[in-house]
Amino acid sequence: MSENQNVLLKIDDLQTTFNTVRGSITAINGVSFKVRKGEVLGLVGESGCGKSVTAQSIMRLYDEKKLVSYKGSIQFDGKNILKLTPEEMEKLRGSEIAMVFQDSLSSLDPLFTVGDQIAETLISHKKIDRKQAWKRALKLLELTGIPAPEQRIKAYPHELSGGMRQRVMIAMALSCDPKLLIADEPTTALDVTIQAQIMDLIVDLNHSLGMSVILITHDLGVVATVCQRVIIMYLGEVVEEGLVSDIFNNPLHPYTKGLIKSIPTFATPKNEPLYMIRGSVPVLNEVKTGCRFCNRCEQARDQCKIETPVPVQVNGTQTVRCWNYKNKQILHKRG
Numbered sequence: 001m002s003e004n005q006n007v008l009l010k011i012d013d014l015q016t017t018f019n020t021v022r023g024s025i026t027a028i029n030g031v032s033f034k035v036r037k038g039e040v041l042g043l044v045g046e047s048g049c050g051k052s053v054t055a056q057s058i059m060r061l062y063d064e065k066k067l068v069s070y071k072g073s074i075q076f077d078g079k080n081i082l083k084l085t086p087e088e089m090e091k092l093r094g095s096e097i098a099m100v101f102q103d104s105l106s107s108l109d110p111l112f113t114v115g116d117q118i119a120e121t122l123i124s125h126k127k128i129d130r131k132q133a134w135k136r137a138l139k140l141l142e143l144t145g146i147p148a149p150e151q152r153i154k155a156y157p158h159e160l161s162g163g164m165r166q167r168v169m170i171a172m173a174l175s176c177d178p179k180l181l182i183a184d185e186p187t188t189a190l191d192v193t194i195q196a197q198i199m200d201l202i203v204d205l206n207h208s209l210g211m212s213v214i215l216i217t218h219d220l221g222v223v224a225t226v227c228q229r230v231i232i233m234y235l236g237e238v239v240e241e242g243l244v245s246d247i248f249n250n251p252l253h254p255y256t257k258g259l260i261k262s263i264p265t266f267a268t269p270k271n272e273p274l275y276m277i278r279g280s281v282p283v284l285n286e287v288k289t290g291c292r293f294c295n296r297c298e299q300a301r302d303q304c305k306i307e308t309p310v311p312v313q314v315n316g317t318q319t320v321r322c323w324n325y326k327n328k329q330i331l332h333k334r335g
Contacts, residue, residue, distance in 0.1 A: 008179060008212050009035040009058070013072040016057045020067070025284045027053045029236040030072075032311075035180065040206055040213040042227035042244070044220065044259070048281040050236040051216045055182045058214075059099055060089050077179060095125040098173035102185035104165035108157040114141075114168045115153035118175055125176045140171035144201060163194035170201065177209070184216045199226055220263055224248055232256045235281060235292040238311070242318035252320040254297045291323065299324060 016028035028050050035041050043051045060081065062068040074081040076097065084092065101107045109117060118140060119133035128136070134153070141149035144167040157165055166186060173181055183202060187195035203226050206213050215227060223230050223244060230247050232240040232255065240253040251257045258277040268274070279296040291297070294304040303323050311321045 006036050007034050008037045008077060009214075010075040011054075011058075011072070012075070014054070014057060014074060015071040016053055016062075017069050017071075018062075018067055019069070022285055027236050027284055028057060031233075031236070031238050032072075033231050033238060033241060035212050035214060037179075037212055038206070038210045039229065040203070040215055040227045042223035042230040043214055043216045043233060044218070044223060044230055045233035046218070046281050048235070048283075049233045051233055052184055053236075054233070055099065055184055055214065055216060058182065059093055059097060060084075063089070091125070094121055094178075095176040096178055097180045097182065098176070098178040099182040099184065100166070100169045100173050100186045102188040104162065104169045105157060107169060108165060110157055113154050113156055114160070114165075118153075118168070118172050121172055121175045136175065137171070140175055141168070143174070143205075144168075144171045145197075146171075161194075162190050163198065166190065166194075166198055167201070170198075170205075174205065174209075174211075178211065180212045180214070181205075182214045182216070185218070186215075187217075187219075187222075202226070220248075220259060232259070235287065236284070237292060237321065238319075239293065239322070240318070240320045246315075246318045250318070252314060252318065252325060253293075253322050254299050254324075255293050291321075 011034070012032050014028055014031045015026055017024050017026045031050070031054055043054065045051055056062060057070065058074055058081065063086065070082050072082070081089070081092070108114065115134055115137050118137035119130060122128060122133040122136055123130065138149055138153055141153055146152050146164055146167045152160065152164065160168065181202075186202065187198050190198065199222055202213060202215070205211060215223070217223060227244050230242065230244055231238055232247070232253065234255050240247065240251070240256045247256060248260065251260050255277070258275070261275045262277065264274055277296055282295070289308070290306050291300070291304040291309050294300040297304065301323070307323070309321050309323045311319050312325045313319045314325055
């Protein structure tokens with residue numbers, strides 16, 4: 001299989017711009033990456049870095065508000081998502097691309113049982129009758145490992161624990177056998193044991209169904225365990241991309257280095273405070289020219305404040321957006 005045949009999702013120079021009372025604000029600025037068939041790709045960054053906006057741009061969930069515009073392309077299985085009509089997108093969304101949101105309680109309708117909600121997706125996309133849809137919904141709940149599925153299928157969302165609701169969300173997402181699952185912080189607000197169970201479930205489904213997964217998370221430990229490749233985002237841009245082994249063993253961008261350095265380890269002295277990246281992610285309408293990370297970067301130079309760096313491929317599997325590596329590449333070519 002060629003490289004192009006192995007790519008399920010290809011995003012090229014995506015820009016997502018919102019029209020607000022303060023003017024147009026570009027939340028996603030030139031993002032490009034690929035998702036291969038059957039792989040788990042991690043999307044990492046602090047809150048406000050554009051991870052969820054990227055995911056919801058793929059799903060085109062902002063369309064109804066009519067306050068968003070896109071540039072670039074999102075090629076999914078041979079189709080440019082940004083060129084699809086609302087009707088075509090409605091057929092694609094939920095059937096070929098599915099999403100699990102971080103707040104399962106607000107994502108589920110409190111007026112209907114979880115069985116009704118899973119069945120509704122099946123009836124809409126698979127065109128099957130209600131009896132068949134409920135039978136399939138029960139099998140999906142069994143697949144996710146929810147206890148006593150015959151009872152849970154008749155329950156309302158508020159009657160289930162957070163972990164059970166998240167399993168229901170995953171069952172709903174899997175109902176139409178999607179080719180791509182986007183999991184946006186799927187373990188938020190769950191205790192550690194349930195978090196591990198949910199992540200194990202997603203990995204098991206990835207292996208058994210051959211489904212590609214985009215995992216959005218703050219947890220680099222989870223990324224190291226379940227992902228093959230990782231994208232590091234900062235303020236609407238991809239600052240580094242590579243294999244998980246590359247990113248953890250040889251981080252290149254100062255932001256990536258800061259994220260990894262802030263992870264506590266057994267070697268961290270008991271009384272030593274954890275490392276913190278100075279400052280915080282600025283709001284989008286305060287973004288200045290140059291490198292978007294330079295105000296927080298310990299290696300920033302004058303060039304970083306006035307010129308925007310471009311992605312540089314450092315080796316066959318790792319790309320970084322930083323003047324430190326662009327300048328090294330230029331010097332290497334001159335030498």
